[in-house]
Amino acid sequence: MSKKKEKHGHKTNAIRMVEAEGIPYKMYTYDAPDGFLDGVSVAKSLGQDLDRVFKTLVTEGSSREHYVCVIPVAEELDLKKAAKHFGEKKVEMLPSKELTRVTGYVKGGCSPVGMKKLLPTAIDVSASGGETIIVSGGKVGLQMELDPKQLKQVTGAEFVDLTVER
Template sequence: MGKETKTNAMRILDRQKIPYQLNTYECGEFIDGVTIADQLGQSYDMSFKTLVMTGKSRQYYVFALPVDKEVDMKKAAKAVGEKSVEMLPVKDINKVTGYIRGGCTPIGMKKQFPTVIHESAAGLPEMIVSGGRLGEQIILKPEDLCKVTGGKFADIIRD
């Protein structure tokens, strides 16, 4: 069996000695997080998607929220101190983050952008985020994700 190629996210976690589990699954193209959670029998509350947005200041921001929830743009903007934020166009994801749609994780982007994790994660023993490529997930403690990204917890979802 060949040596598994690690993603940037995994290398960073290894370097900082942050424990995580790698979960792999069959995936040839982008599939939304709810479908993946259903296929793998994972809780929506533990499975987080990564969204990248741009503020009025042209700064990029990263938001992690449960796969079955919608981001509240006003709450997201307030959490990062912006008047407003908008989604990064899909065509720009790789250029900005170094990851592709469906494989984007808050850990190890080309630059470390301000990161906000939905506050529901703070009460979880562990959470699931993308592993940095399609078909890979990283399972880790929410406080470890917060630490490695320099992130914070806040309410960023639509009620």
């Protein structure tokens, strides 16, 4: 485990897990005065392109199973595509009030890495081409940049077309 101290408070599960796997990452912090900032605002506050910053969405299938979808912040999750990928009749967004119970994370700080339990995960195929993407570091105000292939590996994810066609 890396002995590198995190400058911004205690390490989150996401940071601990990435370090334990030996995955190189870069951290970013941003201010969220109201406790939550939407993904597009986060990308803008970090001075990053919208297609490099990804949000973590948790869904619930007809079977009551939970699934994680990681998509670009400016995109919309196509629930039908997600349902098809996870083998469900349909999936719906998990209500915000359920998020902490299911993942251990809060809205705006939900990382695809280090949830209470490893949930089936899909990362939008648009991430597969880039060298790095930016996802939540596990709390509001913290983002981490890492190789999408290593994110795929640590979460057991697959690259899938998940977004609504524009």
